[in-house]
Amino acid sequence: MTHTPTWRRTYDVAERVVAPHAERWVRSGEFARATALALGVRRTVGRRLSGVTAAAWHLVNLPAQTDVQRLRVQIGALDRDVRRLSLQLEQANPGRERSGGQ
Numbered sequence: 001m002t003h004t005p006t007w008r009r010t011y012d013v014a015e016r017v018v019a020p021h022a023e024r025w026v027r028s029g030e031f032a033r034a035t036a037l038a039l040g041v042r043r044t045v046g047r048r049l050s051g052v053t054a055a056a057w058h059l060v061n062l063p064a065q066t067d068v069q070r071l072r073v074q075i076g077a078l079d080r081d082v083r084r085l086s087l088q089l090e091q092a093n094p095g096r097e098r099s100g101g102q
Contacts, residue, residue, distance in 0.1 A: 025031055054064035063071075090096075 050065070054066055057064040
């Protein structure tokens, strides 16, 4: 026979009391509205904070996160173009080996 620790019994009792109320609250329209409001506030604050931090980085002549993200997208596009052109070159010259250290 195993003995259930006191903390676990206390937790189980509290859960049985609190869980039904929490379930009702989570399924309510009030909770949905509060969640939507909180997400909207978070999004707005995040955008403003990003704008302020970007401006601060630009003041000291450093790239902001948005600059780095844009460069990553551009590098990805260039990489795809180089791969596509390399395949076209190999198909146009099937007998030639690729040069370089690859």
